[in-house]
Amino acid sequence: MNSEKLMNRRNFLKLGAKAGGGALALSVIPIKLIAGEEVGEDEALAQAMGYVVDASAVDTTKFPKRAGEEGAKQFCNNCALYAGDADSETAPCSIFQNRPVRGAGWCNAWVAKT
Ligand code: SF4
Structure with a gap:
């Protein structure tokens, strides 16, 4: 016992x-x-969406949405899907399963914050 x-x-x-x-x-x-790791430009979804960490590097012939004066104002940090403050370097984006993207970045799913 x-x-x-x-x-x-x-x-x-x-x-x-x-x-x-x-x-x-x-x-x-x-x-x-x-x-989640920060989204990289070389990832398949990032490439399909035209995501870049520096919005000034967008190929506007391929992604005309960011062309012109209005297009040049589009950045991740003023996109409705950027879940962070406008001055934060990175923030989660729902397009990328809430993984961080660069505030200075851009992708073709950009939509204006209202
Ligand atoms: S959806 Fe918006 S915040 Fe997300 S990567 Fe595209 S532009 Fe940036």
Whole structure:
């Protein structure tokens, strides 16, 4: 009986150590991974959407939406889908599963903030 109780206690302690280890492992996951990596221009969806980190680099023959005087005013940080302050360097965008995009960037899904 005593050895059975002892075994149960040992198993309990082992379980606690495993649970504690799991919690420790979770606590060291970088916030960046939880929020998602910043969108890169070379990603398939980014290329399909014409996303660039520097809006002045948009090929306006390919994406005429950003051509002209009005088009030149379009940036991620004044897009309705930019979930951050206008002066923040990056912010989540729902087009990219809420991964960060550059405030100075642009893509063809740009829509004016109202
Ligand atoms: S949808 Fe708006 S915020 Fe998102 S990448 Fe395109 S222009 Fe930037």
